[in-house]
Amino acid sequence: MAQYVLRRLVQSLFVLAGLTIVVFFVTRQIGDVARLMLPIDATEQQYLEMRQALGLNEPLLMQFGRYVLDLLRGDFGMSIWQNVPAMDLVVSRFPATALLAFATLIFSLAVALPVGIAAALKPGSIFDRIATVVSIFGLSVPTFWLALLMITVLSVQLGWFRTSGYGGLEYLVLPMLAISAQSIGRLAQVVKTAMLDVLNAQYLVTARSKGLFEHVILIRHGLRNALLPIVTIIGDELIGLLNGSVVIEVIFGWPGIGKLTIDAIERRDFAVIQASVLFVAITVIVVNLVVDLIYAWLDPRIRYS
Amino acid sequence: MSLAAPATTRPSRRRISNWDMLLHDPVALIAVIFLVLVSLAAIFADQLVQTGLLLDPVAQNLLGRNKPPLFESRLGLHLLGTDQLGRDLLARLLFGARISLGVGVVTIVISSLIGVTLGLVAGYRGGRVDDLIMRLVDIQMGFPQMLLALIIIYAAGPSVTNLVLVLALTRWMAIARVTRATTLSLGQTLFVEAARSLGASHLRIVLLHILPNLTSTLLILISLEFGRVMLSEAGLSFLGMGIQPPNASWGLMLAQGRSYIGTAWWLVTFPGMAIALTTLATNLLAGWARSVNDPVYRKRMAARIARR
Numbered sequence A: 001m002a003q004y005v006l007r008r009l010v011q012s013l014f015v016l017a018g019l020t021i022v023v024f025f026v027t028r029q030i031g032d033v034a035r036l037m038l039p040i041d042a043t044e045q046q047y048l049e050m051r052q053a054l055g056l057n058e059p060l061l062m063q064f065g066r067y068v069l070d071l072l073r074g075d076f077g078m079s080i081w082q083n084v085p086a087m088d089l090v091v092s093r094f095p096a097t098a099l100l101a102f103a104t105l106i107f108s109l110a111v112a113l114p115v116g117i118a119a120a121l122k123p124g125s126i127f128d129r130i131a132t133v134v135s136i137f138g139l140s141v142p143t144f145w146l147a148l149l150m151i152t153v154l155s156v157q158l159g160w161f162r163t164s165g166y167g168g169l170e171y172l173v174l175p176m177l178a179i180s181a182q183s184i185g186r187l188a189q190v191v192k193t194a195m196l197d198v199l200n201a202q203y204l205v206t207a208r209s210k211g212l213f214e215h216v217i218l219i220r221h222g223l224r225n226a227l228l229p230i231v232t233i234i235g236d237e238l239i240g241l242l243n244g245s246v247v248i249e250v251i252f253g254w255p256g257i258g259k260l261t262i263d264a265i266e267r268r269d270f271a272v273i274q275a276s277v278l279f280v281a282i283t284v285i286v287v288n289l290v291v292d293l294i295y296a297w298l299d300p301r302i303r304y305s
Numbered sequence B: 001m002s003l004a005a006p007a008t009t010r011p012s013r014r015r016i017s018n019w020d021m022l023l024h025d026p027v028a029l030i031a032v033i034f035l036v037l038v039s040l041a042a043i044f045a046d047q048l049v050q051t052g053l054l055l056d057p058v059a060q061n062l063l064g065r066n067k068p069p070l071f072e073s074r075l076g077l078h079l080l081g082t083d084q085l086g087r088d089l090l091a092r093l094l095f096g097a098r099i100s101l102g103v104g105v106v107t108i109v110i111s112s113l114i115g116v117t118l119g120l121v122a123g124y125r126g127g128r129v130d131d132l133i134m135r136l137v138d139i140q141m142g143f144p145q146m147l148l149a150l151i152i153i154y155a156a157g158p159s160v161t162n163l164v165l166v167l168a169l170t171r172w173m174a175i176a177r178v179t180r181a182t183t184l185s186l187g188q189t190l191f192v193e194a195a196r197s198l199g200a201s202h203l204r205i206v207l208l209h210i211l212p213n214l215t216s217t218l219l220i221l222i223s224l225e226f227g228r229v230m231l232s233e234a235g236l237s238f239l240g241m242g243i244q245p246p247n248a249s250w251g252l253m254l255a256q257g258r259s260y261i262g263t264a265w266w267l268v269t270f271p272g273m274a275i276a277l278t279t280l281a282t283n284l285l286a287g288w289a290r291s292v293n294d295p296v297y298r299k300r301m302a303a304r305i306a307r308r
Helices: A002-027 A033-037 A044-054 A060-072 A086-121 A126-140 A143-157 A169-199 A202-209 A214-242 A246-252 A257-266 A270-298 B002-009 B018-023 B026-043 B045-050 B089-125 B127-141 B145-156 B160-169 B173-187 B190-197 B202-238 B250-260 B266-292 B295-307
Strands: B071-073 B076-078
Touching: A002 A060, A002 A270, A002 B127, A002 B145, A033 A044, A086 A126, A086 A169, A086 A214, A086 A246, A086 A257, A086 A270, A126 A169, A126 B266, A143 A169, A143 A246, A143 B202, A143 B250, A143 B266, A169 A214, A169 A246, A202 A214, A214 A270, A246 A257, A246 B145, A246 B202, A257 A270, A257 B145, A270 B145, B018 B026, B018 B266, B018 B295, B026 B045, B026 B089, B026 B266, B045 B089, B089 B127, B089 B160, B089 B173, B089 B202, B089 B250, B089 B266, B127 B173, B145 B160, B145 B202, B160 B202, B173 B202, B190 B202, B202 B250, B202 B266, B250 B266, B266 B295
Parallel strands: none
Antiparallel strands: B071 B076
């Protein structure tokens, strides 16, 4: 097992290396930060001095080499605009993204699990059909459109929630609901399919013939075995959510990683862009690994080697 | 009279075509009709304008700005109202469909070509090549797609071509994975072994024996992906990193209408509905295609159709 984890981590290093290269060279094409930082009437002399000060005059490969050496020492560079370590900035924005992600995930599961199970118990029923169409509809609606409609109706006209910002529940509910539509749609379908597969299995017939209570059969024998695919999709959902719903964070002024990255791109704040992409990639790797370990714990037949 | 008997005694044995299945599934049928109508309207939008059925999408009328649906201006009747420059919203939606659907179709074609080719090669050749391709898939799967797409588009400059390329290059992995997995199992089948022992070339086996058996699986995946690409395009355009004015896509129209959301709801509502309904239709079709490929469901449908 330890060996498996180790191999996965080594593999992840390739992901991070590839990402570092791609992001470094692509961000250098975004634009000239020195021009952007100086007033319009700055002289050519000032411009050249600024480039020198920011270390932009060296050949690109030299800059890259220096960047990689810094990375190996755990230094992700400084934010050019805010003059603080770029990674500190990213880490300080992570709680907002994580809060939104976990709130959305929990809410979506609270809706999707019962709906999916109920639909699987009576396949082809009216409830099943309505649940299917509604969940496909949830998958198809553009998140940001839903967000705009909800702001108009629930915030502006009814005044129930704040239109944007970060703080208590009155700020959290709308962005959470907007993103949940997609998550609920995907989760409900996977839960239903997974439960359907399990309900036809032999061991449920055995459990029933032993005369167990229906709810014991469903939860202990049914849900537990349906958990594998459900855990996979939960992992995928969490990764998607931690990736930062860029559009939602922009619309709601939510101070998460997505908003930070967009702002950094607009200001050509190279170090921050690189740090946030690497940070998100690392969270993706961690979540994937945890999902695989939960897998092995849930199903003793799975043994990694 | 007795001659007719064999045909009716075993109706459920009769093979039913996909066409029959479609005609007997109202939801899928509506989805197909919707997609066909939208595509036709997008393709023939110019002709619709020429014949006067549709207003000119670029004709401005500053006296008739942000007017609600069914407003009648000197230009004609605005069925869905007018936008911030007094242009007809319905006309702009149909011309926007060209870009939104076009970007989706071209992106899917490119990403499928990449994904299917790499998946076939990996699954059929196996060994080192397989390892290499699948490692590439794993690495790219680990990238934060949306952020990366944003950065690349910002660097390359927002244009239709760049948008298509970025979307295609970030969406081929799922297709490659599925293709490889199916190719692997098809490679073990008897008919491939038979073809091989008859001396068929690798290319012939892959193109004539494996690829045709992949189509149904791929069609399901591709129609799901099409919906996702549409949503991504809309999201990027909404952020100002996709389609640029004077071109119009549904996502961009949404972004432009956002400032007027309190006073002109139709500017945000209708483009959003266009995106949602089109994506919904492709997702419903994917669901239908999946059930059609399910032999149990097929048999049940055949029995039900025969009973009528």
